[in-house]
Amino acid sequence: MRSTAVAPDAAEAAQGARTGARRRQLLTAAARLMAEHGSPNVSMQAVADEAGVSVGLIYRYFGGKQDLLQAVIVSVLESFAARVTEAIGDEPDPVRRIAAAFAGYCDVIADEREAALLAYRESKSLDPAGRHALMELEIQTAQPLVAAVTDAVDAGLIRAVNVPVFAYQLLMTAHSWALKHWYFGTRIAHADFVADHTALALSAVLRPETRDRYADLLGSLA
Amino acid sequence: MRSTAVAPDAAEAAQGARTGARRRQLLTAAARLMAEHGSPNVSMQAVADEAGVSVGLIYRYFGGKQDLLQAVIVSVLESFAARVTEAIGDEPDPVRRIAAAFAGYCDVIADEREAALLAYRESKSLDPAGRHALMELEIQTAQPLVAAVTDAVDAGLIRAVNVPVFAYQLLMTAHSWALKHWYFGTRIAHADFVADHTALALSAVLRPETRDRYADLLGSLA
Amino acid sequence: MRSTAVAPDAAEAAQGARTGARRRQLLTAAARLMAEHGSPNVSMQAVADEAGVSVGLIYRYFGGKQDLLQAVIVSVLESFAARVTEAIGDEPDPVRRIAAAFAGYCDVIADEREAALLAYRESKSLDPAGRHALMELEIQTAQPLVAAVTDAVDAGLIRAVNVPVFAYQLLMTAHSWALKHWYFGTRIAHADFVADHTALALSAVLRPETRDRYADLLGSLA
Amino acid sequence: MRSTAVAPDAAEAAQGARTGARRRQLLTAAARLMAEHGSPNVSMQAVADEAGVSVGLIYRYFGGKQDLLQAVIVSVLESFAARVTEAIGDEPDPVRRIAAAFAGYCDVIADEREAALLAYRESKSLDPAGRHALMELEIQTAQPLVAAVTDAVDAGLIRAVNVPVFAYQLLMTAHSWALKHWYFGTRIAHADFVADHTALALSAVLRPETRDRYADLLGSLA
């Protein structure tokens, strides 16, 4: 180290920032390519080229290709979780919070359809530890929705459904826009897709006495 | 050779049978390995070993690895379609036919969980023609369900839902048992999973005046 | 053997004839393909297909691919030798016999240009014995020419040239039509090529006192 | 690194030099093996072993086996052209320049007999573009000879022969030392081969009035 004029901790912080930037740069490049072509069809050289760096550099920031793949998926899921949390905001009504969370999931996935498929496609080639980390992350991402459903049940607004089953149903529905985009893409607008599924899901669980209160969410099923 | 008087077409049939048997043998081996490890992680040598034949032989029956992969997926989907059709039987009531078809899908997928994931994971690496063939097949497989929903709407038994959206919702739900088995597997029995989702789906669309007739399908949501 | 009514030796002769026919059939097919694509690019399967038989059958008539290749080259060279001998006829004048032999070589090679290149291209992949056999054959094929030159020298019609050098010069010239066809093919008609080279060669060696006698062969160099 | 002040272009030049050295190293190894065994009988692994590097490295410098083969042939022909040009020197007399060029060709080919055969044997397996490049190169290589013959005709020193036919005759004669070395090698010394053919060729075309001037080139045919 030639320059000793910088305080160690400041240097570390600066380095940490630079390190974080590099990681993000590499993750973005890798995510773009892997989402488009599938991780096995993306060479480390291609990632390096996309990021505008040399191959060797990737190994300073990631342990290897598998590690990079896992980091990519984690970063994708984390960004999903963040966007969903933001989408819900501070809606106090549990039922409307369910609808908001569902819409949030749907929008995020519609925005990053290819990225959303990554986890489905590639988790098989992750090691058990990586797979477990992913599951934890996904459960966390689902948490806002699970909490909203629990609240709605506790508040007597909806029937006493099996909470995880119902919540994951909504999650899978959001995912299905990506998974079956070849089917839905040409048959229904995304906004209608979200509205229809919101109506279907709520129609299934709303107590008769609360249906009127959410008529706007039930649409034609009101 | 039992007899030299055998008619040529019988001989051809015998050869055809042998050829068909080999194909099936190879497809089975490939399906097992690819379902377990993912096609990119399965070498042709591994498939040959699993099938107990030499590598070269695979190329007599399939054009290459991609062709083999596609044949595996097609054969899986075809067997799914056949089993679903059989599961429905000749139920005359459209609503009960929906329930039967859904249960059929769920059971098939529960039986062959790993195989069901193949199409999701690997279709990215198929050529456009292959992908298109797969989509056609999946649409065909969904047909019984779509028809049942259409009949139920026409008969005025359920509300006027968007048929493909509702039908694919059920399909995705069936698939979700495989896609999220790490989650559901330890939290709910498959039979309960099917019953809960049947109840949820029907509860969402049954007209108030017909709910009583299908109370057995609605379970706790009746 | 069902039919025992045929005398053994007649049967053998018939069999020999059939065997010969098969060999020729296979050689023709192999020669066509190997001349066009080069022996390494021709599979045994391709030869079998071209000949309309099964792969296995080739191994009843030839020891393997190398043996087949050698047989092909030998058969080509033999047919060349036969055609050259025929072309010379019974010309009594040694000088005109040189010209006739040279023209014969040239014509044969022009007729079967691709076949003529086989020996040049493929002899490297023959075993020493095969290579030696080929050399013997080529020397035999050159014999009429060597004899004619020797006679012309002995008769005092041409200068005392180094016979093999001069004869092989003519042979190589004939071959050069095939070897450099990409060059000559678009620049000179084959008849002119032959005439020009006949004139050049004879002009080099004819004694002054005999030039007039062969003015027709010397053309513009007369 | 002698100095860190080295200008960028110097660094680039150093790298270019290293790259060039590697290419040459690989070309030399490939040329040696392919000339000896024929390109189809030389595996990339064998080339790598011969060059003392790993297989993968070859693909950094050449596009593949075909590209390597073509590069080998091109490099051989280029070195031939260079040596021939050098051999001719600045001989002013057109006839003597013909003799010098011919001798140059002969010597180069005698020196690198095996390499000279490469183009003949392997050009069939080149793609059309590669073949075309080779033809261009060969025409360039022949240029000094063609020019010399043209000059000799224009100067009235030799008869009005068909220039390309006569020039290529000489070229083919030079090549024939390599093509038919199994024949000539044991029958005539290379120096005599060159002298005899020089005499033959000039004897064919020299005008009577100039023969005396070149008696030294005509040898026994004077």
Add this chain to the structure above:
DNA sequence: CATGAATGAGTGTTCATTCAT
């Protein structure tokens, strides 16, 4: 920190050859 040349194990694929029928 950053580069990219170098490695070598591993891949999909071909094909000469054999042999049961």
Add this chain to the structure above:
DNA sequence: GATGAATGAACACTCATTCAT
């Protein structure tokens, strides 16, 4: 004689990974 299914060694080529600079 004739077939063609089956073999398995060999090939060209790729790419994750390392390390000298």
